[in-house]
Amino acid sequence: MKKICVLGVTGSIGTQTVDVVKNHGDEFEIVAMSAGHNIQVLEDIMTQITVQHICVQDKHDKLYLEGKYPHIHFYDGVDGLIQIATLKDVDIVLNAIVGFAGLLPTMKAIQAHKDIALANKETLVVAGHLIIPLIKEYHVNLLPVDSEHSAIFQSLNGEHHQDISKIILTASGGSFRDKTRAELENVTIEQALKHPNWSMGAKITIDSATLFNKGLEVMEAKWLFGVDYDNIEVLIHPESIIHSMVEYQDTSVIAQLGTPDMRLPIQYAFTYPRRFPLIGGKKLSLSEIGTLHFYKPDFERFKALELAYKAGRLGGSMPCVLNGANEQANSLFLNQKIKFLDIERLVEEAMNAHEWIDNPSLEQLIEIDEWARQYVLNRVGED
Ligand code: NAD
Ligand code: MG
Numbered sequence: 001m002k003k004i005c006v007l008g009v010t011g012s013i014g015t016q017t018v019d020v021v022k023n024h025g026d027e028f029e030i031v032a033m034s035a036g037h038n039i040q041v042l043e044d045i046m047t048q049i050t051v052q053h054i055c056v057q058d059k060h061d062k063l064y065l066e067g068k069y070p071h072i073h074f075y076d077g078v079d080g081l082i083q084i085a086t087l088k089d090v091d092i093v094l095n096a097i098v099g100f101a102g103l104l105p106t107m108k109a110i111q112a113h114k115d116i117a118l119a120n121k122e123t124l125v126v127a128g129h130l131i132i133p134l135i136k137e138y139h140v141n142l143l144p145v146d147s148e149h150s151a152i153f154q155s156l157n158g159e160h161h162q163d164i165s166k167i168i169l170t171a172s173g174g175s176f177r178d179k180t181r182a183e184l185e186n187v188t189i190e191q192a193l194k195h196p197n198w199s200m201g202a203k204i205t206i207d208s209a210t211l212f213n214k215g216l217e218v219m220e221a222k223w224l225f226g227v228d229y230d231n232i233e234v235l236i237h238p239e240s241i242i243h244s245m246v247e248y249q250d251t252s253v254i255a256q257l258g259t260p261d262m263r264l265p266i267q268y269a270f271t272y273p274r275r276f277p278l279i280g281g282k283k284l285s286l287s288e289i290g291t292l293h294f295y296k297p298d299f300e301r302f303k304a305l306e307l308a309y310k311a312g313r314l315g316g317s318m319p320c321v322l323n324g325a326n327e328q329a330n331s332l333f334l335n336q337k338i339k340f341l342d343i344e345r346l347v348e349e350a351m352n353a354h355e356w357i358d359n360p361s362l363e364q365l366i367e368i369d370e371w372a373r374q375y376v377l378n379r380v381g382e383d
Contacts, residue, residue, distance in 0.1 A: 002028050002270055005053075005090040005114075007081060007105055009033040010041040012201045013096035013119045013145065013262060018045055020267045023279035028270055032084035034075075034097070037061070053087060055080035081105040086112035092270065094145065095120040098203050099327050100369050103127055107362065110134045117269035119145040121220045122327075126320040126365055128223030142224070143269035148217055149224055150265035151243030151256035156225070157273070159248070167227050168245040168253070169217055170237040171297065172197045174208035177238060181301050187340045189333065197240040197260050206330050210343050211297070215308020219319055222312060229313050234305060236295050241284065259284050303344040311351060316358040317368050318351060324372030325350035338380055350375045 004021065008014045014033075021028045032053035035042040039061050042054070046069070055075040056062050062076040075083050078101075085093045085105045093109040094117040095102050102120030107127075109116060111134065118124065124131055135142045144150050148169050156164075175194050176184060192209045193202060200208070207213035218232050245255035258264060259282045267278060299306045304326075311322040329343040338346070350372050360368060377383045 001026075003031045003089050003091045004028055004270070005032040005085050005087065005093045005109075006030055006096065007034045007085060007093060007102065008036070008096035008098065008120075009045055010035040010038040011096055011098065012199065012204075013094075013266065015041070015045070016263050017094055017096065017266050018049060019280075020263050020270070022048065024267075024276055027276070031089050032087055034081055034084060036097075039065070053084045055084045078104060082108045085109040085114065090114055092117055092143075094266070094269070095123065096145070098122075098201055100126060100324060103365070104362075106131065107134060110138050110140055113138055113140060115141040115143065117143045117145050117266070119266075121146055121216050122323055124223045125216050125219045125323050126369065127362070128219065128319075129315070129359060130362060130365075132223055141272075143272060144220075144224055145262075145265050145269050146217060146220060147260070147262060147265050148244040149220060150268055152221065152225060152246055154256045154268070155244070155246040155254040159246070159254075161226065163248050163250075164225075164227060164231070165247045165249050165251075166231040166233055167221055167225060168247060169214065169221060169232060169234050170240070170242050170244050171211070171214045171234055172208065172240045173236045173238055173297075174211060174213070175205070176209050177236065184301070184341055185339070189336065192333075192340065196238070198262070200262075202334055203327070203330055206333060206343075207326070210304045210326075210330075210340070211302040212304040212308065212326050212330075212343070212347070214297075215304050215311075216323070218305075218308055219312045229309055234297050236297050237293065239289065239292050241286075241289060241292055257284055303348065307344065307348055307351065314356065317356055317360045317364070318354065320360065320365050320368045321350050321354045321372045322347055324369040325376050328373040328376040332376070332380060332382065337382060342380075346376045346379055349379060 006017050034055040036057045053073050059076045062074045066074050092115040096119040099122050103123045106123045144153050195205050240260045242255045245253050247253045311318040325347040329346040332338045
């Protein structure tokens with residue numbers, strides 16, 4: 001029985017993780033879980049599975065839950081996240097928190113010798129230089145949950161790292177893939193939140209529309225697979241059937257395909273190197289689909305990709321600035337405070353204003369993240 005701690009259980013990835021675990025109840029058990037503010041969804045999950053250790057973001061939610069469920073251990077805040085992620089009983093931590101907030105619990109879980117199933121890509125973007133050495137030092141497994149990275153991970157099975165020629169990261173192109181730069185000027189939140197292929201949390205759906213998501217994924221791939229930026233290519237593939245590919249020296253390209261369903265990469269992170277049936281999964285019929293499309297991304301229309309490659313190549317503190325500024329700008333767009341194209345503009349301005357440092361420590365990253373957010377808020381007069 002694999003004992004799992006799910007961080008961010010009430011979100012899009014979190015609830016699908018609950019599904020996967022319920023479908024294979026004799027193999028997996030959630031022994032601890034966390035939620036942010038969505039207590040109603042949490043209570044609904046509590047009716048489906050029995051979990052002894054639960055963390056929420058705010059103390060008043062904890063007090064409410066303790067009054068209602070006296071037999072369960074409740075925790076709160078960042079300390080609570082760390083406590084449940086490092087419980088003796090836990091074998092693997094699935095981190096499905098959104099944003100920078102996922103970093104500290106990931107680091108502490110590794111240091112407590114837990115395997116990590118990582119959906120929270122922001123962790124690797126800002127702190128890959130700290131996380132990867134920790135993974136090696138503590139001899140734990142880091143299993144990608146992001147669909148593209150799971151596809152690459154699967155395409156690398158049994159291969160030799162030195163034989164890789166490049167990684168081809170596919171991208172749906174997000175909600176606005178067919179719009180011109182001029183048309184992007186006045187797009188609305190409602191339009192941005194309508195992703196053509198995937199149903200996801202609000203932040204990542206906006207990130208998909210700006211292509212910051214793909215930019216973050218380029219950096220995530222660099223850290224996960226130890227490949228240079230020159231050898232990571234983004235390819236727009238509107239159908240999201242090929243989830244990503246690896247090209248080898250001998251020109252062979254190995255890909256992983258399937259109907260878009262996040263439960264597959266979630267489940268594979270738990271079953272690796274085995275494969276279990278995906279209950280309720282839809283089999284891929286290429287004859288039904290008929291045609292797949294591919295084209296190169298337009299780096300001028302999607303500035304975010306260019307910024308991400310730039311930040312990634314510079315390394316050090318710059319990815320943290322890109323990420324923090326993007327999180328803040330993304331949230332301002334969701335709250336109707338700024339326009340869509342302001343997101344990339346603000347991220348670029350923050351990157352230009354930042355005094356770069358090499359090899360930032362965790363404490364420095366926390367400060368830089370805060371600086372980037374504050375910079376964006378100041379620029380739009382929201383401080
Ligand atoms: P979501 O917004 O649906 O869920 C986020 C979860 O984290 C919720 O449970 C929320 O309550 C919790 N949370 C948010 N902020 C928190 C904080 N400061 N402290 C503690 N808990 C907090 O997000 P999602 O779409 O499930 O995405 C989660 C992560 O997985 C992101 O990093 C995203 O990029 C990545 N991811 C998601 C998908 C997808 O299909 N949704 C695919 C690939 C990768
Ligand atoms: Mg992805």
